[in-house]
Amino acid sequence: MEILDKLKILADAAKYDVSCSSSGSSRKNTKGGIGNSHISGICHSWSDDGRCISLLKILFTNYCIYNCKYCVNKVTNDVPRAAFTPDELAKLTISFYRRNYIEGLFLSSGIINNPNYTMELLLHTVKKLRLDYNFNGYIHLKAIPGANIEIIEEAGRFADRMSVNIELPSDKGLKLLAPQKNMNSIFTPMGQIDSKIIENKYALQRYRSANKFVPAGQSTQLIVGATDDEDFTILNLSESLYNKYHLKRVYFSAYVPVSKHPNLPDISTPPLLREHRLYQADWLLRFYGFTSSELLDKNSPNFDIDFDPKCNWALRNLHLFPVEINKADYEMLIRIPGIGIKSAKKILAARRFGPLTYDNLKKIGAVLKRARFFITCQGKYYGEVGIDENRIKKSLLMDSSKQNNNKKQGEQLSIFSLYPSLAPVENHLIEIGEDFK
Numbered sequence: 001m002e003i004l005d006k007l008k009i010l011a012d013a014a015k016y017d018v019s020c021s022s023s024g025s026s027r028k029n030t031k032g033g034i035g036n037s038h039i040s041g042i043c044h045s046w047s048d049d050g051r052c053i054s055l056l057k058i059l060f061t062n063y064c065i066y067n068c069k070y071c072v073n074k075v076t077n078d079v080p081r082a083a084f085t086p087d088e089l090a091k092l093t094i095s096f097y098r099r100n101y102i103e104g105l106f107l108s109s110g111i112i113n114n115p116n117y118t119m120e121l122l123l124h125t126v127k128k129l130r131l132d133y134n135f136n137g138y139i140h141l142k143a144i145p146g147a148n149i150e151i152i153e154e155a156g157r158f159a160d161r162m163s164v165n166i167e168l169p170s171d172k173g174l175k176l177l178a179p180q181k182n183m184n185s186i187f188t189p190m191g192q193i194d195s196k197i198i199e200n201k202y203a204l205q206r207y208r209s210a211n212k213f214v215p216a217g218q219s220t221q222l223i224v225g226a227t228d229d230e231d232f233t234i235l236n237l238s239e240s241l242y243n244k245y246h247l248k249r250v251y252f253s254a255y256v257p258v259s260k261h262p263n264l265p266d267i268s269t270p271p272l273l274r275e276h277r278l279y280q281a282d283w284l285l286r287f288y289g290f291t292s293s294e295l296l297d298k299n300s301p302n303f304d305i306d307f308d309p310k311c312n313w314a315l316r317n318l319h320l321f322p323v324e325i326n327k328a329d330y331e332m333l334i335r336i337p338g339i340g341i342k343s344a345k346k347i348l349a350a351r352r353f354g355p356l357t358y359d360n361l362k363k364i365g366a367v368l369k370r371a372r373f374f375i376t377c378q379g380k381y382y383g384e385v386g387i388d389e390n391r392i393k394k395s396l397l398m399d400s401s402k403q404n405n406n407k408k409q410g411e412q413l414s415i416f417s418l419y420p421s422l423a424p425v426e427n428h429l430i431e432i433g434e435d436f437k
Contacts, residue, residue: 139161
């Protein structure tokens with residue numbers, strides 16, 4: 001099979017993995033080498049359907065011995081199959097990089113023969129890039145669950161970031177849709193990578209010449225909507241992954257109905273808004289000091305699709321509001337809907353020179369369409385409807401409806417909506433790759 005045919009099949013097969021990230025690593029170029037990675041990360045470009053295109057995002061192979069019901073590459077699916085050799089994939093990456101088409105590599109794979117064999121092929125590929133081609137650009141590599149830790153550890157010395165995808169958020173879901181996998185086989189390499197990262201940090205403090213190990217940390221992916229797991233279960237798992245394994249990111253992927261099976265949900269479109277709410281909640285966990293048990297509980301196990309998680313929390317905790325904007329501490333300010341971290345810091349800085357007015361808040365950048373229901377300013381309440389959950393909800397929904405109507409009237413048209421026949425941006429890489437025939 002021609003290398004361009006392989007590229008077309010394996011780039012398309014990789015689009016369902018959203019856990020690609022390209023930040024947090026600093027790898028300087030060396031004499032005679034090619035490229036570098038900066039701590040601020042690669043500038044991402046996104047295709048119309050949300051896929052990252054600044055990395056060459058690709059599978060080593062879409063052959064797979066597993067039969068995960070939700071996966072387009074499962075062994076029983078009748079789809080075109082292909083596999084690179086390490087030399088082919090390394091050469092392709094370097095060719096694309098030299099032409100400035102990409103700035104790094106995101107490499108995953110189906111499981112061919114067994115986990116060890118697959119992980120060895122991935123290791124051979126990244127070693128060839130680093131040692132034979134002196135490539136110092138960004139590499140995100142998948143760690144294959146079930147592979148020997150020795151192979152994974154060696155791969156970690158050549159990769160900037162590694163990820164072990166959990167996919168389904170519970171053992172029950174795995175048994176239902178991916179019976180050949182289990183949580184232990186996923187958490188074991190995740191824990192081993194975390195231990196090695198911590199060990200490497202201490203080594204780098206003592207010896208500047210120590211080799212780096214996965215300097216950009218590790219991440220994972222959770223599929224949302226393939227099972228009946230509630231948002232509370234998913235968010236709880238995310239929180240424990242951050243706390244226990246120090247993950248840099250947990251990515252959420254709305255289930256895409258690519259296969260039919262009695263155990264799979266009968267839906268026609270992915271639950272993208274639910275995915276969005278989980279990303280918002282994840283942001284609150286990582287930067288706003290919330291815990292999963294504050295945002296959701298067994299009585300309210302799923303997010304309200306109509307309201308963002310912070311607003312949802314505030315509506316369920318109206319006894320804490322209204323908050324006087326001139327007296328609240330930083331921790332409370334960032335919990336007010338419509339006030340973010342930057343706005344809260346500006347409020348604290350401005351308060352040193354005198355009390356703030358409602359107009360001052362507008363200039364600071366607070367989103368008063370939401371915040372006004374939860375604050376007082378110099379003792380005055382601007383919410384109009386009072387601290388009443390139903391009336392606040394009604395007003396917020398009306399504001400949201402007006403905003404959506406205004407967006408539709410002035411919406412910028414996408415070239416992909418005008419010309420549906422245009423190939424996705426990843427296929428653009430195929431076209432420019434004609435140079436490599």
